[in-house]
Amino acid sequence: MTATTDEILRRVLSDVLGLKAGQADAFRSDTGLFGHLPELDSMAVAGLLTELEDRFAIVIDEDEVDGDLFETYGSLLAFVEAKREAA
Numbered sequence: 001m002t003a004t005t006d007e008i009l010r011r012v013l014s015d016v017l018g019l020k021a022g023q024a025d026a027f028r029s030d031t032g033l034f035g036h037l038p039e040l041d042s043m044a045v046a047g048l049l050t051e052l053e054d055r056f057a058i059v060i061d062e063d064e065v066d067g068d069l070f071e072t073y074g075s076l077l078a079f080v081e082a083k084r085e086a087a
Helices: 005-017 042-056 073-086
Strands: none
Touching: 005 042, 005 073, 042 073
């Protein structure tokens, strides 16, 4: 069975940020990310973007990355889904 974008994104966040087991599973669309998760700092953003590109076979341009992108889990998920559809 093919994993959904949501499932893969939760795994990417867990792997890259080293979240506790099951922590990403509890994320809702309004769960805050940047500024809310201590693990997601400016240094982690670069690694997260690289991993998203690798796992989803997408290209993320610098001008697409802003504070709104990582504001909530829902905003990040919507962005990745849109990138996958456009790819």
